[in-house]
Amino acid sequence: MNTLEDRLREALAERATLSPVDPDAWDKTVARSHRRRRLGGRALRGPGS
């Protein structure tokens, strides 16, 4: 029987593979950083800002 730590590693690794990644993420991030700069470092939107 695997230890809890082994099981955690396996479950997290498998779950992580299910996260989709946007191919346009870099362009969106650069645009967001430009918006932030225009506002003097404040986020226009986004969590935890």
Next chain:
Amino acid sequence: MSALFQARYPELVRLADLLGADDPEDIAQEAFARLIQKQRALRDQDAALAYVRSTVCNLVRNRHRHLRVVRLRTPAGHDEASSEHAVMLREDRRELLAALAALPPRRREAIVLRYWLDLSEREMAATMRVSAGTVKSLVSRGLDALGKALEGKV
């Protein structure tokens, strides 16, 4: 910056997802947008990576705080055990991840940083901005809580 983004963006999205963010890409993009503005102040690539990881953790924590307030008015929130991604996992892993999602945010962060990213205690302390002793305690308490939550289930 582009190279760091290409190399690490997927990892940061996954980190936000494993920490329970409702929009992991938004969190990762916001963290990198802040890094772009801050990069000149950071001494090297390692410091940049630590900064962006730490920002992801903070943003997810703040987002959870915000959603807790919203859910006081509108119940029915994100449930790891029944999320569209979770249903694709084996039942024992689904139960384990549901128990992880029920942990207090700092313990969940510590478990994910340790057992998914394989960070050292020093790296975890820098990411979470706490002492190494606190990191040890958070991991230990997180494992205890997970063990208790799973007793009799697996």
